[in-house]
Amino acid sequence: MKKKKAQEGKIKLAEEKEVEKKEAAEEKEVEKKEAAEEIEVEVKPEVEPEVEPEAQDKQAEEEAEEKTGEEQTPLEKAQAEAAQYYDRWMRLAAEFDNYKRRSARQFAELVQSANERLVTQLLPVLDNFERALNHEGDDETLESFRKGVEMIFGQLHDVLKAEGLKSFDSVGKPFDPNIHDAIMQMESEEHESGTVMEEVQKGYTLGDKVLRHTKVVVSK
Structure with missing residues (x-):
């Protein structure tokens, strides 16, 4: 009876040791998995948030502008400013040239208008001269007077013709x-x-x- 109990105790002790070994092995396996997961987390790169293509282009342009501004030398900045001033000067010169042409045209139109008024007022004088010249007469005095009128008419006509009439x-x-x-x-x-x-x-x-x-x- 005693022998039987001793054997049962040994069996139970062996079983307990076997259980302890299994638990120790399981703990080691868990530790290995945890260590592997930690290593994977450290090595795995961070995933950047997705950016839309338009936003990427805009961001690239802004970065390029900032970079260009930063990389410009004092000489390049001065050249850029000089180009702007030259462009403004060219625009002003063109505007002034147009102003001169417009003023010259307006002045010519004003002179033409003044000439028109003057010549219009003189047309009745021409008409009267023509009527006097068309009058026929045999009297020598009248003929002499007619020649004088014809001479004055010719002079007046030449003056007005020179003005474009x-x-x-x-x-x-x-x-x-x-x-x-x-x-x-x-x-x-x-x-x-x-x-x-x-x-x-x-x-x-x-x-x-x-x-x-x-x-x-x-x-x-």
Whole structure:
């Protein structure tokens, strides 16, 4: 009986030792796993947050600008400023040139307008001279007077011609409302309908502008 109990005690003690060995082995295995996980965490690189392509481009541009600004030397900065000043100067020069041209054109238009007013006021004088010259007479005194009037008329006409005044012939030409004023229509077998038959008052141009329309009689 005693022997049997002693054997059972030995068996139980052996089983306890076996259990202790298993527990120790399991503890070692757990320690190994934990150590391996710690090493993996240390070695594993940090994952950066994803950035959208647009944000990446913008960030790259900002970094490039900052880098460019930082890398510019004093000479490069001075050259950049000089280029800006030159560009501004060129713009101002162009604006001033346009201003001069505009002023010259306005002055020429002002002079032309003044000439138009003066010449317009002198046209009745020309008309009166022409009427006097068209008057016929046999008297020697009247003929002498006529020659004097003709000379004055020629001088006045030359002065106005030098300023750009020109008359235009209309008789026998088609009626043109741009240069003619029809004051009468008459039947005519010699002229086609719409033809200028007679000039009642001469028309004039000053430069390229019609200063006065010719008053005409038109065939119908």
